[in-house]
Amino acid sequence: MARSKFPVVGVDIGGTKIIAAVFDGDGAMLSRIYCLTLGSEGPDRVINRISSTISKVIEKAGLKRDQVGCIGIAAAGAIDINRGIVADSPNIPRWQNIPLRDRLLESLGGPLFVLNDANAAALAEHRLGAGRGLNNLIYITVSTGIGGGMIIDGELYQGTDGSAAEIGHMIIKIGGPVCKCGKRGCFEAMASGTAIARLAQKRLRRGEKSIIPGLAHDKVGDVTAQVVAEAARKGDALARAVIEESAGYLGIGVANLVNLMNPQMIIIGGGVSKMGEMILSPTRRSMKANAINLPARTVRLVRPRLGVDAELTGAALYARDMLRMEA
Amino acid sequence: MARSKFPVVGVDIGGTKIIAAVFDGDGAMLSRIYCLTLGSEGPDRVINRISSTISKVIEKAGLKRDQVGCIGIAAAGAIDINRGIVADSPNIPRWQNIPLRDRLLESLGGPLFVLNDANAAALAEHRLGAGRGLNNLIYITVSTGIGGGMIIDGELYQGTDGSAAEIGHMIIKIGGPVCKCGKRGCFEAMASGTAIARLAQKRLRRGEKSIIPGLAHDKVGDVTAQVVAEAARKGDALARAVIEESAGYLGIGVANLVNLMNPQMIIIGGGVSKMGEMILSPTRRSMKANAINLPARTVRLVRPRLGVDAELTGAALYARDMLRMEA
Numbered sequence: 001m002a003r004s005k006f007p008v009v010g011v012d013i014g015g016t017k018i019i020a021a022v023f024d025g026d027g028a029m030l031s032r033i034y035c036l037t038l039g040s041e042g043p044d045r046v047i048n049r050i051s052s053t054i055s056k057v058i059e060k061a062g063l064k065r066d067q068v069g070c071i072g073i074a075a076a077g078a079i080d081i082n083r084g085i086v087a088d089s090p091n092i093p094r095w096q097n098i099p100l101r102d103r104l105l106e107s108l109g110g111p112l113f114v115l116n117d118a119n120a121a122a123l124a125e126h127r128l129g130a131g132r133g134l135n136n137l138i139y140i141t142v143s144t145g146i147g148g149g150m151i152i153d154g155e156l157y158q159g160t161d162g163s164a165a166e167i168g169h170m171i172i173k174i175g176g177p178v179c180k181c182g183k184r185g186c187f188e189a190m191a192s193g194t195a196i197a198r199l200a201q202k203r204l205r206r207g208e209k210s211i212i213p214g215l216a217h218d219k220v221g222d223v224t225a226q227v228v229a230e231a232a233r234k235g236d237a238l239a240r241a242v243i244e245e246s247a248g249y250l251g252i253g254v255a256n257l258v259n260l261m262n263p264q265m266i267i268i269g270g271g272v273s274k275m276g277e278m279i280l281s282p283t284r285r286s287m288k289a290n291a292i293n294l295p296a297r298t299v300r301l302v303r304p305r306l307g308v309d310a311e312l313t314g315a316a317l318y319a320r321d322m323l324r325m326e327a
Numbered sequence: 328m329a330r331s332k333f334p335v336v337g338v339d340i341g342g343t344k345i346i347a348a349v350f351d352g353d354g355a356m357l358s359r360i361y362c363l364t365l366g367s368e369g370p371d372r373v374i375n376r377i378s379s380t381i382s383k384v385i386e387k388a389g390l391k392r393d394q395v396g397c398i399g400i401a402a403a404g405a406i407d408i409n410r411g412i413v414a415d416s417p418n419i420p421r422w423q424n425i426p427l428r429d430r431l432l433e434s435l436g437g438p439l440f441v442l443n444d445a446n447a448a449a450l451a452e453h454r455l456g457a458g459r460g461l462n463n464l465i466y467i468t469v470s471t472g473i474g475g476g477m478i479i480d481g482e483l484y485q486g487t488d489g490s491a492a493e494i495g496h497m498i499i500k501i502g503g504p505v506c507k508c509g510k511r512g513c514f515e516a517m518a519s520g521t522a523i524a525r526l527a528q529k530r531l532r533r534g535e536k537s538i539i540p541g542l543a544h545d546k547v548g549d550v551t552a553q554v555v556a557e558a559a560r561k562g563d564a565l566a567r568a569v570i571e572e573s574a575g576y577l578g579i580g581v582a583n584l585v586n587l588m589n590p591q592m593i594i595i596g597g598g599v600s601k602m603g604e605m606i607l608s609p610t611r612r613s614m615k616a617n618a619i620n621l622p623a624r625t626v627r628l629v630r631p632r633l634g635v636d637a638e639l640t641g642a643a644l645y646a647r648d649m650l651r652m653e654a
Contacts, residue, residue, distance in 0.1 A: 262487050
């Protein structure tokens with residue numbers, strides 16, 4: 001059997017969970033397990049947990065390590081794909097310049113590839129999801145932060161180092177609110193789930209009336225984007241206004257991407273996109289008002305088709321692609 | 328002789344001038360002429376002038392129309408390359424939805440291709456200028472407005488319709504100064520030559536001391552970016568502060584592109600770039616302060632190698648490429 005038809009492992013390293021799955025040569029999932037990331041225990045422990053999770057998911061599939069063709073790892077943040085280094089990951093404490101590929105090669109052996117998690121999801125949505133058959137698309141994930149991935153001329157575009165489509169820190173409001181990166185007015189400081197919570201908290205502290213506090217045990221500091229969404233679904237005017245405002249900013253960031261890439265489709269995923277048309281409709285309106293007419297008419301804004309496994313599925317697809325290229 | 332080795336015509340349609348040149352199969356320029364655009368006379372007259380300029384430049388090269396393999400036309404604005412339509416051009420009055428290709432085909436015959444002028448310049452700089460041999464680069468032109476072109480994996484990337492890299496209307500300051508497109512805080516409203524002039528005029532009207540008015544016949548309304556540059560070279564503190572501020576915004580727009588595309592190089596051309604290191608140094612500093620570290624370390628910010636003929640040269644290269652693809 002050609003090595004490129006061997007089963008492969010895909011892994012998604014998130015701030016909360018590490019999820020791993022084994023896929024056979026036809027893409028069918030053979031096994032899947034997850035464990036908590038527990039990033040506060042430090043990078044060494046997390047790396048050990050990734051390694052043992054991969055070993056366990058291979059075992060669960062009834063396979064031995066040498067029966068697996070390759071391993072693909074999706075991680076948040078700026079990834080140096082040429083060296084397999086996580087340059088800077090915002091979701092796990094002290095994940096800066098982590099030589100993830102080399103560390104995992106020590107315990108697991110190769111081939112093993114690391115890529116950005118939103119890039120992985122973009123690849124999966126292109127091959128198996130909402131973007132099948134398209135040439136040019138952008139995948140955006142809007143949750144605690146904002147990440148992205150790009151398909152150009154039918155291929156995943158990762159840029160020179162592997163950090164392309166780091167759209168979360170695109171500055172859309174010079175002098176705007178402070179982002180966790182330290183700069184001001186980043187796309188994710190304006191339009192992420194965190195931004196929705198911040199906008200709601202600010203208006204509640206001003207004394208505006210809303211059912212939101214009642215849904216958050218009357219603690220304004222505990223208000224999340226999910227709580228705002230819940231209140232909006234119940235008709236709360238403040239919650240609806242906050243979502244509308246945030247969607248306006250989301251539409252501006254999307255308009256910038258539409259002007260720049262003139263894509264056929266933009267897929268908006270992540271926790272915030274689960275609000276559905278409540279956030280997508282005003283985002284579309286804002287995009288159309290803020291983008292150039294020609295590309296704005298062309299692009300379709302849609303939700304993803306794949307679920308929580310998009311990242312690990314994309315990581316597995318990527319690893320298999322890399323193996324084929326090297327063959 | 329294969330048609331792809333025939334001489335080709337490249338044309339640059341600017342707000343002020345129409346320039347056309349004929350190149351032989353080895354890329355040597357055989358003839359070059361220009362005429363004024365006189366856009367105020369309306370689209371029909373301009374289209375007739377483009378047609379007659381092309382006929383004349385072919386004649387000047389000592390050729391007949393059927394000895395020319397193809398014609399490439401570079402024009403400002405959002406271009407629908409699939410239909411050869413100038414969807415919206417900011418530099419010539421009433422140039423909206425102009426079916427330029429079909430109109431010129433009537434008088435000149437084909438093959439004839441239309442593309443965005445900054446895309447054409449990007450192609451020329453990649454093939455013959457500062458970006459030779461690179462895989463990924465972005466060309467930016469900063470003059471009255473801001474335009475762009477992208478090379479991805481060694482090829483010109485034009486997006487789905489042909490309007491990719493329309494970076495001038497990327498919003499970098501929500502609620503910022505009004506752009507000529509009607510929106511607020513566009514990259515070109517913040518960092519173009521027009522923005523430099525506006526910043527200087529605003530501070531002069533506040534009564535700040537400067538040698539700038541003396542260089543503009545004491546008319547603040549006549550102050551241009553060129554005058555500000557001249558004053559800065561003479562050591563004028565206000566002029567230097569204005570250029571520093573504008574370069575800060577230019578660096579933020581460039582940082583957004585660096586985060587998004589992770590390119591090897593960004594070439595900054597156009598009239599404003601003629602200020603040289605006076606504008607490039609603070610732009611580089613701002614880019615590094617505002618981009619993610621990994622791609623910021625990789626990218627080089629440089630000036631173009633080609634001069635005023637970059638656009639028409641790129642148009643000729645593009646037309647020849649298209650002819651080869653169709654062959």
